[in-house]
Amino acid sequence: MIQEDFEQHVVKLQNALLGFAKSLTHNEDEAKDLLQETSLKALSNKAMYDDSGSIKSWLYTIMRNLFLNCRRHSSRQESLPTDFEIPDTDDMQGGIEGEDSFSTIDVQRIMDLLSIDNRILFGLYLQGYRYDEIADRLQMPLGTVKVRIYRIKQELRTYKKQLV
Incomplete structure (x- = not known):
């Protein structure tokens, strides 16, 4: 041509x-x-x-x-949105500390430790996407998304215990 x-x-x-x-x-x-x-x-x-x-x-x-x-x-x-705030343990009312409460710095540190795939997956979760929306967006089975987010949460809890 x-x-x-x-x-x-x-x-x-x-x-x-x-x-x-x-x-x-x-x-x-x-x-x-x-x-x-x-x-x-x-x-x-x-x-x-x-x-x-x-x-x-x-x-x-x-x-x-x-x-x-x-x-x-x-x-x-993608990283954590700047307007996404996770309450710091010092800001908790009455000194009650929730099991999953982290400072933004703590979350950013653990996000940096995750593989790129898990970072993307958990970033979507933190932005408020539902499991099925994440599965569709990343073209993954729904069960895989649920398990990986559960494991990341466990990793966050372990990291939190190490910080205390």
Whole structure:
């Protein structure tokens, strides 16, 4: 395929690609950004396209891969939200200390000790996602999510006992 034909095909498919981007991101602005990144990547790597397949499928694959890579990258960068507050033991009313009470620093230390997969999983749990939502989002069985969160909580309790 000559260069002009390739570029024309990419331009003609912009509306279809935008629709696909919206279905992935569920956000108009993110969809437009994803479309732009996809078009840029396709045009800069047009030599990698072979005429044997559909250009539309090739572009959809690029878009999907960009979307997944972006989500993975942002998941790895997630940490505790700044507005998430866990009461410090000094702030507990009447001096009663709950079994699962930790300072934000304690939680951050234990999060740093977790594997990246467990950090993402427990981060979602701390943000208020339900077990089934976490399972869907991470494409894991529900039972696995429950067991891993239970084990992380046990690890937190063990860490808390070491601090006292």
